[in-house]
Amino acid sequence: MPDGGRLDIETRNVDFLGTAPELPPPLPMGRYVSVFVSDTGVGMTKETLSRVFEPFFTTKAPGKGTGLGLATVYGIVKQSGGHISVYSEPGGGTTFRMYFPRVEREQADVSLTPYEAPRGGETVFVVEDQPAVRDIVRQLLERQGYRVLDAPDGGTALDIAAKSSASFELLITDVVMPHMSGREVADRLSELRPGIKVLFISGYTGDAVVRQGALSQDMEYLEKPFGPDALARKVRNVLDSTKTYRDSRAAP
Numbered sequence: 001m002p003d004g005g006r007l008d009i010e011t012r013n014v015d016f017l018g019t020a021p022e023l024p025p026p027l028p029m030g031r032y033v034s035v036f037v038s039d040t041g042v043g044m045t046k047e048t049l050s051r052v053f054e055p056f057f058t059t060k061a062p063g064k065g066t067g068l069g070l071a072t073v074y075g076i077v078k079q080s081g082g083h084i085s086v087y088s089e090p091g092g093g094t095t096f097r098m099y100f101p102r103v104e105r106e107q108a109d110v111s112l113t114p115y116e117a118p119r120g121g122e123t124v125f126v127v128e129d130q131p132a133v134r135d136i137v138r139q140l141l142e143r144q145g146y147r148v149l150d151a152p153d154g155g156t157a158l159d160i161a162a163k164s165s166a167s168f169e170l171l172i173t174d175v176v177m178p179h180m181s182g183r184e185v186a187d188r189l190s191e192l193r194p195g196i197k198v199l200f201i202s203g204y205t206g207d208a209v210v211r212q213g214a215l216s217q218d219m220e221y222l223e224k225p226f227g228p229d230a231l232a233r234k235v236r237n238v239l240d241s242t243k244t245y246r247d248s249r250a251a252p
Contacts, residue, residue: 005040027083031102038095044088055225117232119145126150127157127173140228154180161192175202175214190245198245199238218248
């Protein structure tokens with residue numbers, strides 16, 4: 001809503017019992033809490049709607065959005081056993097409809113403390129062939145205080161490391177890239193920077209990349225898509241570890 005507007009948030013108890021023609025697929029019959037969020041904004045085209053929950057997809061200008069917000073919402077709803085749908089038309093605003101299974105018991109009092117993702121000041125080298133992902137990782141790391149170098153492929157990364165005196169404590173590299181894999185990049189960069197630590201990222205599961213022989217079990221790994229907090233925690237954990245990439249490569 002670039003010029004302002006109205007945002008409505010509606011919650012209610014909903015019972016889908018017996019025959020319920022309005023039951024959102026694929027929910028089973030039962031008792032739910034519905035959350036509807038509606039705005040009077042610019043709305044979305046059919047093309048945008050088809051990708052609205054896709055990780056790293058954003059209609060915002062570079063540097064203005066990560067494309068992880070709605071993907072995170074989708075994951076939370078699904079992990080809760082719920083359902084989410086969206087209705088929108090260009091110029092007609094947008095409505096998100098969410099349904100969560102209702103729990104019929106009192107919630108114990110829980111004291112919550114604000115969570116702050118871990119920060120740092122080290123230099124991180126990001127090697128990723130997808131420009132959108134590379135830009136997002138850079139933004140997320142810089143937001144947490146890190147200095148960031150980046151490269152679109154292994155060859156460029158090796159050139160930067162060979163010609164530059166700039167030091168970096170951590171390499172973040174995609175596992176599968178054209179011409180040179182992330183494992184090859186890490187192996188060769190560790191010869192130039194023996195003390196570096198390495199975090200591999202990929203859309204494949206960790207088990208899959210180990211089974212395929214791309215990585216060993218002891219190597220640090222983060223599966224895509226990941227949120228800002230997950231990346232911040234993993235980066236901090238790897239940097240705080242005493243184990244270097246050479247240590248993990250030498251592990252049996």
